[in-house]
Amino acid sequence: MEFLSEYVFSVFFVETLLNGLLYGGVLALLSLGLNLIFGVIDVVWICYAELVMLGMYTIYFMHVFYGLPLIPAALIAVLVVAVLGVVLHKVVINHVLGKAPINQLLATGGVLFFLQSIATLFFGVEFLSLGVSLGSFQLSEDIYMSTSQFVAFLVAAGAVVAMYLFLSRSYMGAAIRAISQDRDIMILMGVDANRLYGITSAIGGGLAGLAACLLSLQFDVHPFVGISFGPIVFMICVMGGLGNMVGGFLAAFVFAELIAIGGYFADLEWGTVLAFCVFVITMFIRPEGLFARKS
Amino acid sequence: MLEIKGVTAGYGDFTALFNADIEVKAGEAVAVIGPNGAGKSTLMRAISGMIPLKGGAVTMEGQDTRSIPPHKIVELGIAHVPENRRLFPRMSVEENLRVGCYAPPFRAKFSERLEFVYELFPRMKERRDQLAGTMSGGEQQMCAIGRALMSDPKILLMDEPSAGLAPVIVQQVFDLIRRIRSDGLTVLIVEQNVQQVLKVVDRAYLLEAGSIRHSGSSEELLGSEDIRKAYIGV
Numbered sequence: 001m002e003f004l005s006e007y008v009f010s011v012f013f014v015e016t017l018l019n020g021l022l023y024g025g026v027l028a029l030l031s032l033g034l035n036l037i038f039g040v041i042d043v044v045w046i047c048y049a050e051l052v053m054l055g056m057y058t059i060y061f062m063h064v065f066y067g068l069p070l071i072p073a074a075l076i077a078v079l080v081v082a083v084l085g086v087v088l089h090k091v092v093i094n095h096v097l098g099k100a101p102i103n104q105l106l107a108t109g110g111v112l113f114f115l116q117s118i119a120t121l122f123f124g125v126e127f128l129s130l131g132v133s134l135g136s137f138q139l140s141e142d143i144y145m146s147t148s149q150f151v152a153f154l155v156a157a158g159a160v161v162a163m164y165l166f167l168s169r170s171y172m173g174a175a176i177r178a179i180s181q182d183r184d185i186m187i188l189m190g191v192d193a194n195r196l197y198g199i200t201s202a203i204g205g206g207l208a209g210l211a212a213c214l215l216s217l218q219f220d221v222h223p224f225v226g227i228s229f230g231p232i233v234f235m236i237c238v239m240g241g242l243g244n245m246v247g248g249f250l251a252a253f254v255f256a257e258l259i260a261i262g263g264y265f266a267d268l269e270w271g272t273v274l275a276f277c278v279f280v281i282t283m284f285i286r287p288e289g290l291f292a293r294k295s
Numbered sequence: 296m297l298e299i300k301g302v303t304a305g306y307g308d309f310t311a312l313f314n315a316d317i318e319v320k321a322g323e324a325v326a327v328i329g330p331n332g333a334g335k336s337t338l339m340r341a342i343s344g345m346i347p348l349k350g351g352a353v354t355m356e357g358q359d360t361r362s363i364p365p366h367k368i369v370e371l372g373i374a375h376v377p378e379n380r381r382l383f384p385r386m387s388v389e390e391n392l393r394v395g396c397y398a399p400p401f402r403a404k405f406s407e408r409l410e411f412v413y414e415l416f417p418r419m420k421e422r423r424d425q426l427a428g429t430m431s432g433g434e435q436q437m438c439a440i441g442r443a444l445m446s447d448p449k450i451l452l453m454d455e456p457s458a459g460l461a462p463v464i465v466q467q468v469f470d471l472i473r474r475i476r477s478d479g480l481t482v483l484i485v486e487q488n489v490q491q492v493l494k495v496v497d498r499a500y501l502l503e504a505g506s507i508r509h510s511g512s513s514e515e516l517l518g519s520e521d522i523r524k525a526y527i528g529v
Contacts, residue, residue, distance in 0.1 A: 190369040190398030
């Protein structure tokens, strides 16, 4: 009981849960992008977080180096990563479509290390900061929230809602969901699968670019920054059932809360350890993912 | 309307259809009958662009289908109801119908076509928000035909529409084909249920081991001793 009153019914615990919720928003955005690409193209972009890293460099250079205001710099970053997504598809993914998953994994894994090395080569290993501080605001007497985290959450939530509307209301969105359910007959529906793949890659890249902008409000950019959330995003998608966008969305918040709660009861790093342990155990119990559909 | 001349098609190195000649005139209903593995589905897939032709040509109202990308074939007015229905199981009935209207030239007519399909299948209107994968086989077949009709086709290709359905539903499917015909739509249908299908079509082709062995009017084929023995079993 003492444990409960000291740790659980505490205002700091509420703050922890809120922080987990905010972090979950950005993770949900990233897992949506990765799931979208997997669902449509049937290839996992293992290098997804490295696209985010390049997006973080883009906004950094646009804002700090070229002195563009934050919003235009962010728009350019989204655009640049969207184009990178299409380039990745045309140059690499197109050649491993329909191949054994291990080949796809190795190819996109190769791109991951390629992008890390090229970033090291061009940008060095320094930690670069956007230098934007939005400060914090007071939610209640004892609870302070980081404004940049809050903004990131709101923008991510807005993007998720926009994606939901796009997928559920438009012809293109309907075709994107349809192709993940039956690839071969899309030709009968008048759908050019290659064009759909290109558009999906651009959207997936654009979501990574947007996430990059949101993350660079909170984190410094360096060539290996992808490591700090790439594996998490991948595991979220697996836990939610790979390709299942709703499952990935929920799993993002489960994962973010695990990290936050683990960090609350021990050191911050323990949060990630706890989350990964839960992931491994989940794979024992429900290898198809926590929110997998019954088939 | 639809001319298939010397068409050879298959999968990879495997050829399932050899040098087939078939013609369907406007307003006709034509069946392709034959045993399992005769190449009937291959024929349908070759017409609608699901698989490339290895030889020969398919022309729709004078237009060679090889002159356009395969996903544009539906825009020539060829709609294909694939074998096993192939609905998008985790999308609602109405969303399935929407995908059937995907090609940009069709979109302007979406509401009009939706109304047409719902009039033809009032059951689909009742189930518009139900996930397609949760419906019965007969309802799924209606939805699959409806999805093909969304593009307002000139010719409807149907691949084994009665397969896997209960006898009572099979009867409904054939009644439906009669109704579609009487609306003036041209139909090319592949069926194993030979006796039933010969009652709704004008002519039929017999396909065996990848080649067309015989063709004739429905009465002629129904009267043929060989066909009665091999495919009707009486």
